[in-house]
């Protein structure tokens with residue numbers, strides 16, 4: 001069967017500044033943490049060892065072209081542009097991002113730019129990071145500077161990438177700096193991130209720029225083990241905490257009332273100011289990026305909560321391992337392609353069918369060298385993964401979902417937050433020794449699909 005996509009569908013991939021650029025000047029929390037606890041990073045490989053995009057941007061953009069990308073998302077590094085977060089703008093950073101943006105446009109590849117992809121300037125973290133409202137203001141200033149510098153040539157902006165991840169990693173589950181475990185502080189970080197987002201949207205609107213502004217959220221559909229009311233309730237709470245805590249403010253301009261009530265009843269609400277509500281209402285977006293990797297399966301708790309243990313989302317559900325689920329064993333994530341369709345249908349039916357696109361989807365695989373045939377990685381499993389997800393995406397579009405494109409994570413194999421180069425995601429293989437780039441089979445498959453705006457599958 002042939003799966004054809006709408007005209008002007010966005011075909012591309014996503015990456016981020018910290019994971020690709022290398023050679024950074026402004027210190028981020030990642031540099032700081034790595035210098036102190038290198039053991040927390042896979043094989044002790046830190047954020048300075050990335051895929052050298054800072055040196056190779058021009059030839060890398062040629063490779064994007066070869067993959068027939070018509071769009072590409074990356075981020076600006078706040079710490080590179082404004083090393084101390086709040087002071088002087090670094091002119092070399094301005095030159096670098098200008099060159100990248102201009103070259104992308106020249107090559108017919110529309111730049112999609114994220115303002116914050118997990119990379120907090122250390123100077124901002126030192127004053128409390130997202131727990132401090134001064135950092136919210138500093139971020140709003142940084143966003144405004146980016147709009148002024150690049151807004152004439154960048155028409156698709158994203159305030160944050162997966163803003164729930166620094167909340168989970170840094171304040172609940174100990175996989176990002178500052179390794180705090182404290183729900184109320186986590187809720188404050190999440191809340192201030194929403195305020196920062198809204199301030200950036202406000203600044204963008206005030207500047208009357210020609211483009212649009214949105215956010216990228218990792219939406220993990222919450223599937224209950226069964227339709228038993230206890231399981232359904234567990235899935236509902238997980239959905240409130242991990243999806244709707246950002247989805248509702250950015251699409252509806254307000255928080256779900258039952259999330260607020262729940263946190264209030266456990267005395268976990270962040271400090272709010274009366275004027276915050278107006279600001280959040282102004283943070284509604286033009287375009288939603290959806291990152292989808294895995295579903296969340298939950299069931300009601302089997303045991304009573306230990307009231308001495310820290311308050312956690314898991315007070316309300318247990319994670320559920322569905323028998324027969326298909327796994328990506330390298331990353332430990334379930335592969336469930338219909339999830340992409342369920343997300344789109346939920347957006348269509350419950351959120352007014354917003355303009356959206358899949359901004360990340362992907363499969364990290366270890367030791368891909370074993371698949372080399374005639375000098376090229378034959379990643380047939382990745383082609384299978386992409387085409388399966390695309391068939392569900394296609395079904396969503398054919399049923400009226402407003403999905404405008406599909407971007408893969410990622411372009412060239414890159415450094416990952418705690419896994420360094422353990423799992424490879426790229427369309428292009430990176431030789432870490434020589435920095436040589438070689439297109440994988442999936443890259444060729446994707447290039448053909450983008451060119452034809454369609455693909456064939458049984």
Ligand code: BGP
Pocket residue numbers: 016019161162165218291331360364409415416417418419423
């Ligand atoms: C997303 C992030 C990316 C990327 C990807 C793969 O959550 O936006 O930055 O890293 O996941 O995940 P990982 O690198 O943890 O395997």
